[in-house]
Amino acid sequence: MKLASNRPAPSLLGPVLQNTLPQPGQITIGLVGRGITASLSPLMHMREGQRLGLDYTYHLIDFDRLGLSDAQLPAVLTEARALGFSGLNVTYPFKQAVLPLLDELGPDAAAIGAVNTVVLAAQTMGHNTDCWGFAESFQRGLQDVARSRVLQLGSGGAGSAVAQALLQGGVGGLAIYDTDGGRAQALAARLRDRLGADAAAVDDVTAAARLADGIVNTTPVGMAKLPGLPLAAACILPRHWVADVVYFPLETELVALARRRGCRVLPGGGMAVYQAVRAFELFTGIKPDAVAMAATFQAAVAL
Template structure:
């Protein structure tokens, strides 16, 4: 089927350079802001190549393209029209995309956030962040104390991380967000669905001294948003520290925690394992998690 390209459309004009996706190939995009350092294209394309697929992955950076948040529906519709097989979704659109979809997979509906959209006759949202964080946690912090944990942020990534932490055996989870209403909504959802011991907190300094671990589920620390999401003086050697940010991999939070002797979990593991699940959804093929991790690690080392 021939699809006419309107050169004024941002995906056709700026992302695809006016060329249609390959007829028999798989074309994917990552939608977000400040995503120039993302390694998702490399992981997906190398795994596609390994499996003999014509697999192409494009960054759709709203900052670089000069797009407003209000243009998210336009981008979703354009990707579908141009033949994209799917889209990954990252900050700040993991919750904003929800009302634009035809259906939600059970994981996304339960979490209330989407990071993977499969495009076809119907647009279906999935969440692979939850499993990605949980798998990274199991592998990187297997002996971490889990009696009480402080999570910073309850947005798109935070909604998935909170559920993953509870699935990994955290007994009490305290959630802080600059948007107290959003934190309380996450708490209410987790209590209702899981009967979990979860609380919205307002005093990070008071809570930090009582917890075993601290998780950053905010975008603070990204190349676009440098800094730390918590006062460094609150991080103690007995804490374990996890971050969801992976570009850069060594965020200021991770570097500081490491310098204090903390056990740390950078965001790279979550990035790899969520990509493994997303690749399977987009392609219908089962990827090799170790191969994708090797591609990620080689890029970081390089």
């Protein structure tokens, strides 16, 4: 539908919407982040919406491509709501920055301290589907691995969700390393207070890796826009299992290295699928077919 005189014209989101507005009855979703052009969220959501007979559209709101600053995040949320978006997914680097911009937080988001799904209704409600998404992926891909002690790299929005999933999934002790040591310490303290967990920030990532059964990367290092390894290659040993939350590319440098060394690996695709499954239900009120969404994802990455 072309722009109507009684509705605001898109400003920041004009290039995204291409001078159209969400129509009545249409479910319009956006993904807010940086370096997200390879994301498969639009494909998974729209294919499932089509399968269910919904008028469902999903747009990438890539701050890099749009030339937006981080300070424009509040304006993007305000505009999306005014234009009739039903909801937003939120990814790097905004999962924690979005918190003070919302009216309410669901119990998951409030406990984790990060949001990746925002429902835009009379009140803006933030949720976290990353924790459940990672837990589902881990259960399916690494169910029987040793987990007495795990090293987690990163303590940002994704890291907060993954840390909770790991500890609730039976990890005995969690060592958290971040280049921002204060942020790692704050996450470890929250996990101890909230879950009574054995969680501690560490400064020596090499020593922590030697003690760990498994290593989980929750940093953005490995993304197409941030290539590389999140820790020294020498830290990865054949006895480790290795998980990554990055999924574009699916085979990150970390996953590829660990695979070559004989480690069991869990790429980020599983978390991407299952967090999308839960987000779709929050946006629509309809339970999607997780198998169908996973099949869409697998077909896309196989191309």
